[in-house]
Amino acid sequence: MSRTVDYFFTPQSPWAYLGHARFVELLRASRRAVRVLPVDYGRIFPLSGGLPLGQRAPQRQAYRLVELRRFAEHLGVALHPEPRFFPVDGGPAARLITAVAQADGPDAALRLAGAVMAACWAEQRDIASAGTLAELLDESDLPPERLGAAQAPEVQARYEAQTQSAIDAGVFGAPTYVIEGELFWGQDRLDFVRRALGL
Template sequence: MSRTVLYYFTPQSPWTYLGHARFTDLLRASRREVAVLPVDYGRIFPLSGGLPLPKRAPQRQAYRLVELQRFAEHLDLPLRPQPKHFPVDGNPAALLITAVAQLDGMAAAMQLAGAVFAACWREERDIASDGTLAELLEETDLPAERLARSREADIRARYDAHTQAAIDAGVFGAPTYVIDGELFWGQDRLDFVARKLGM
């Protein structure tokens, strides 16, 4: 049995935001390690039958907003279902989280990821902006030079490798938690994640 839970997501996912704090608590309580793995769903969706939000049917887009509001109220989490900077390119933040995971460890990457989710969905900040990403590094006490480092070829290669690993594992949505090879898709599956972790 692996002690490490694989955590696949994209930084602009509101569902990942809604589950992040609870998932962090589960990891702490179960004393499991985590591999923080932001991936490129622009590559995953065409292979898995998914569609980017603007291409989904109007009915699905409308119901998504209803469900976001429902879950935010149920979880007592502040969330703006239609933030000012959305849709947004998640790649710059994903690369930054990847760099921090590599250089500063998974705990730091989890903290930064949480700050990125909140910046997008609670604070309506532009997570594709260098200015916002630099601010988030400062706010999470991480080195400013990580932003430049996130643009280097080895970090891009690592991000691409994580995306391919997600594809190979059958990941199709965000967030996806993988425990001992078993996939759990969606923050609304965290009860099953807890059971799998023996909680």
């Protein structure tokens, strides 16, 4: 089994945002390699019984907001449960993170992913906007030309391949951490992730 951790997420997920910084800390402490894999849950949900947020029952939508507030307060993480730009298309940011992972490595991709998630959930910025993504590249000390590279067919192909890898692994929700073939779904499973990493 590979000792590389696979990190499947979508950049507009509040749950990925709530777990991101803690997950990065665990990676650093364990010195494990990571594959940063933003994926398209629009493809995954229909195959796994999931529903987009707007199609879920009202009581599930209401409870989601309660849980977001609870976790944000518990973790001391700034979060607007109903940010100005949400729902939002995560595709442009996902492809940008994919391009950065390919060109600049996983640490840079993790840094950008964290910035994108915070932009959506803490700063209420439009992460589908090219202007916002250009700003986030600059704020993350990454080359501006990555924005253009993210439009390349090979990046789209890689994004689609990552999504297929998630499907093949049995991923159904975000975030999902895969360690030596074992899936851990959700930021509230990070204590189990810690143990799996030997920490």
